[in-house]
Amino acid sequence: MNQDFIHTYVSVDCVVFGFDHDNRLNILLVHRSIDDVPADKQRKLPGSLIFSNEDVDDAAHRVLHELTGIKKMVLKQFKCFADPLRASNQSDIKWMGTEYMHNIDRIITVAYLSLCKIDQKINSTKYETVDWHPIDQVPALPFDHNKIINESLTEIRRWIETDFSIIFELLPKKFTIRQLYQLYSSLSEKRIDIKNFHKKISSFSYIIPLEEIETNVSHRAARYYRFDAKIYKKNNTRLIK
């Protein structure tokens, strides 16, 4: 056989989702810094090359920890991106030269999804700038990061249909049914009206009403609820079959 087998670097990239106060899905982006490139064109997904003695999942945990300062975050590996040209852009080669070593122009990356409450304090040990960006306003990014983000959306939707409990990773500890509904609607392709949603949710023993209602709101104050993971585990019910 006269084929060339690849010698390649492997990296991880993490798409971290958050749900903001305007009920929009956001993702976390970081800044790289290469000379001659304007600051607003320097954003990217958080990622890293994998160390030679590191497991790929451990590398993803490391990236998330360096990104947020949070020790334990939900993490799901969803796809490997291996287009031979994904790291061949001149500014990306230049970046890899600045950050790692010269002449890296072939990298296979393993993409991960993660979820973070948007009001959680982000304490990055690695990046000076870590920003939330609404998913529908993500700028043009280096490598194939826009493609990774698009595919991560399909993946998070699939994930919520198989494990509804992951939605609570994105909501504050106490939430209203409207917030839960809006998040579910932005993530699910299945449509459900708010009345039916309310009815369905009230039948779930793992969504617990609290003795607390919203304050300082212009509409009718809504009750807060909390999610009980232990009850959910015992009695896992799909929202829509």
Ligand SMILES: O=P(O)(O)OC[C@H]1O[C@@H](O)[C@H](O)[C@@H]1O
């Ligand atoms: O994330 P840094 O450390 O900048 O470089 C690794 C990059 O290498 C590429 O495969 C990835 O997409 C990743 O973003």
